[in-house]
Amino acid sequence: MTPKQFKQTLLAVLIATAFLLPLVVQSPTYLHLLIMLYLFAYMTTSWNLVGGFAGVLPLGHSVFVGIGAYISTALWLQWGVSPWIGMLAGGLVAAFVGYLIGKPTLKMRGAYFALSTMAFVEGVRVIVENLDYLGPLKLNGPRGLNIPPLSPGEGGFWAFQFSTKEPYYYIILVMLIAVALLTWYISRSKLGYCLQAGGEEPEAAQALGVNVARSKVVAMVMSSFLTALAGTFLAQLTLFIYPKSVLTLDLSFELAFIALVGGRGSIAGPILGAFLLRPVSELSRIYFSDSLPGMHLIIYGVILIVVMLYQPRGLAEPLGRLFNKVAAKFTSGGSSETPGVTENAKEGA
Amino acid sequence: MDFVFLLQDVINGVLMGSIYGLVALGLTLVFGVLKVINFAHGSFIMVGMFVAYWAVALTGLHPYVALLLVVPAMFFFGYASQHWLIRPIFKAERDVREPTTVIIVTTGMWYVLDNLALLLFGPDYRALTPNPLKGQMLELGQIFISVPKLYGAVATFATCAGLYWFMQKTRTGRAIRAVSLDRDAASLMGINQWKIFNIAFGIGTAIAGIAGVVLTPFYNVYPSVGVPFDVKSFVIVVLGGLGSIPGALVGGIIVGLIESLGPMYMTATWTEAIVYGLFLMVLFFKPSGLFGQKHDW
Numbered sequence: 159m160t161p162k163q164f165k166q167t168l169l170a171v172l173i174a175t176a177f178l179l180p181l182v183v184q185s186p187t188y189l190h191l192l193i194m195l196y197l198f199a200y201m202t203t204s205w206n207l208v209g210g211f212a213g214v215l216p217l218g219h220s221v222f223v224g225i226g227a228y229i230s231t232a233l234w235l236q237w238g239v240s241p242w243i244g245m246l247a248g249g250l251v252a253a254f255v256g257y258l259i260g261k262p263t264l265k266m267r268g269a270y271f272a273l274s275t276m277a278f279v280e281g282v283r284v285i286v287e288n289l290d291y292l293g294p295l296k297l298n299g300p301r302g303l304n305i306p307p308l309s310p311g312e313g314g315f316w317a318f319q320f321s322t323k324e325p326y327y328y329i330i331l332v333m334l335i336a337v338a339l340l341t342w343y344i345s346r347s348k349l350g351y352c353l354q355a356g357g358e359e360p361e362a363a364q365a366l367g368v369n370v371a372r373s374k375v376v377a378m379v380m381s382s383f384l385t386a387l388a389g390t391f392l393a394q395l396t397l398f399i400y401p402k403s404v405l406t407l408d409l410s411f412e413l414a415f416i417a418l419v420g421g422r423g424s425i426a427g428p429i430l431g432a433f434l435l436r437p438v439s440e441l442s443r444i445y446f447s448d449s450l451p452g453m454h455l456i457i458y459g460v461i462l463i464v465v466m467l468y469q470p471r472g473l474a475e476p477l478g479r480l481f482n483k484v485a486a487k488f489t490s491g492g493s494s495e496t497p498g499v500t501e502n503a504k505e506g507a
Numbered sequence: 508m509d510f511v512f513l514l515q516d517v518i519n520g521v522l523m524g525s526i527y528g529l530v531a532l533g534l535t536l537v538f539g540v541l542k543v544i545n546f547a548h549g550s551f552i553m554v555g556m557f558v559a560y561w562a563v564a565l566t567g568l569h570p571y572v573a574l575l576l577v578v579p580a581m582f583f584f585g586y587a588s589q590h591w592l593i594r595p596i597f598k599a600e601r602d603v604r605e606p607t608t609v610i611i612v613t614t615g616m617w618y619v620l621d622n623l624a625l626l627l628f629g630p631d632y633r634a635l636t637p638n639p640l641k642g643q644m645l646e647l648g649q650i651f652i653s654v655p656k657l658y659g660a661v662a663t664f665a666t667c668a669g670l671y672w673f674m675q676k677t678r679t680g681r682a683i684r685a686v687s688l689d690r691d692a693a694s695l696m697g698i699n700q701w702k703i704f705n706i707a708f709g710i711g712t713a714i715a716g717i718a719g720v721v722l723t724p725f726y727n728v729y730p731s732v733g734v735p736f737d738v739k740s741f742v743i744v745v746l747g748g749l750g751s752i753p754g755a756l757v758g759g760i761i762v763g764l765i766e767s768l769g770p771m772y773m774t775a776t777w778t779e780a781i782v783y784g785l786f787l788m789v790l791f792f793k794p795s796g797l798f799g800q801k802h803d804w
Binding site: 214215262263266268269270272273274276277278280281284285287288407411414415418450451452453455456458459460461462463466467470 | 538542543544592595596599600607608610611612614615616617618619621622623624625626629630730738741742745749774776777779780783784786787790791794
């Protein structure tokens with residue numbers, strides 16, 4: 159068995175394990191934690207398309223989560239349109255907004271882009287909090303929207319409402335695998351190379367005929383579309399959305415944190431980051447929130463600082479190297495220090 | 508009568524706006540020299556407010572005496588955080604075009620500082636006691652001017668003047684300006700850029716401390732008090748031009764005026780939307796801000 163085969167086998171085993179996990183994990187609490195983990199891995203992978211490959215730092219992706227959540231919910235509440243269709247509609251609107259906001263801002267330098275996306279979130283939140291209706295769409299201001307739960311038997315696939323957690327688990331797992339595959343495909347496509355070139359050396363890339371600005375906007379449009387899908391999923395999972403739950407800087411920042419701790423610009427990075435950071439924030443919140451208020455965010459902040467100090471490019475790289483060593487030991491192939499192997503290795507982790 | 512109201516609001520807006528300018532001044536200085544957005548700036552203001560609060564609560568001295576404690580303490584705090592936390596990342600990211608990792612570190616500092624304050628002092632809103640300036644008003648005909656806000660505005664202009672003098676007349680100030688223009692050329696001329704970064708960051712933090720002290724007599728102190736100032740000062744520095752000192756002052760006064768005049772014509776939350784709208788407009792049409800130069804970094 160070559161190291162490559164070993165990795166492919168391991169990846170298959172990991173994905174299979176993920177699919178079989180609900181058979182073992184019966185507790186709704188733990189299933190919910192896993193669902194949130196996958197959801198954040200999904201959102202960060204979508205973020206990574208523009209934040210990782212294009213080398214800019216968007217801090218406004220919660221706007222797209224909010225668009226996805228609000229549009230599908232309003233369509234369902236007002237006209238009974240299935241959230242699956244609403245999901246698509248939300249995605250398309252988000253893609254359009256992503257285009258409008260990305261076109262002028264992506265030309266800016268890093269600091270300006272980060273700040274303008276931040277101001278965008280705050281502006282949209284203030285507007286949503288002040289409007290009961292946006293055209294025909296009901297927003298309900300700061301009170302938010304409540305999706306009334308359907309009685310058992312009435313719900314089901316079309317309504318995107320399930321009485322148990324398992325269907326949500328499988329939906330988000332499939333979404334996560336799909337977005338990881340898409341990222342993998344893009345990273346090996348012309349667009350991916352253009353983005354990476356433009357992120358590292360914009361002038362040189364431009365001189366070689368790469369349309370840096372355009373490829374960044376394309377990445378932004380795709381990223382906003384995919385992020386909005388997560389918004390619909392979140393709305394259907396919690397059945398309640400309000401401006402401070404989806405349109406916050408906290409959510410936007412968390413996506414950036416997960417990507418940077420994991421390793422931006424790689425496929426495994428965002429997923430790895432979510433698996434490392436989400437449990438920390440969830441568990442420390444559960445254990446410390448009563449006795450030591452604020453402790454969980456102190457731990458979170460310290461982890462951010464320490465990881466950035468010692469592994470400024472994220473944890474995917476050193477962990478990938480470690481994994482390669484282990485893989486080399488298990489297989490007959492000696493050294494496996496080939497570039498790009500890191501990404502392949504942990505894709506489905 | 509209407510005119511008096513308008514004048515009253517304009518005066519309030521200018522006073523509060525110049526304090527916003529003071530808040531943004533430290534941020535813009537750090538950005539001008541290090542090209543880094545310091546997300547922990549609001550937390551530094553919070554730290555300054557808590558130090559001032561405890562200094563007054565424990566000793567009963569006049570609130571502004573706390574400046575003697577806050578300014579040097581905050582300077583060394585900023586100096587040390589730059590030296591131990593930001594510099595290593597800077598060095599690691601030397602060849603990277605847009606050093607965004609530093610943003611994450613300063614955000615981590617923001618989380619740690621705000622929540623450390625929450626852990627130590629709880630979430631309560633505290634008002635300064637004893638507060639000799641509480642509710643003091645200067646009466647000019649029909650117009651009332653809040654005395655602590657007036658002192659705050661005075662502190663802003665004094666700090667600006669002091670900073671201007673320091674940057675123009677001292678050797679260190681000249682070195683800071685040289686590093687902010689071209690750090691590599693400055694290094695070749697024998698300037699230790701890392702030390703200059705430390706000093707600039709220290710000064711920026713000390714200015715946040717001054718803002719904290721002048722805010723304490725009329726503003727509640729609580730662990731997340733810095734957050735609204737944080738977001739507001741980003742808006743202000745972009746309005747005025749990142750890195751520009753007069754820009755911070757003018758941007759602050761613009762935001763202060765919008766905030767104080769806006770509620771006459773609309774609800775307060777829409778005023779907030781106007782501030783963000785203006786921010787985005789400036790970004791789109793004049794990204795270098797009102798006083799900024801066309802940067803290439």
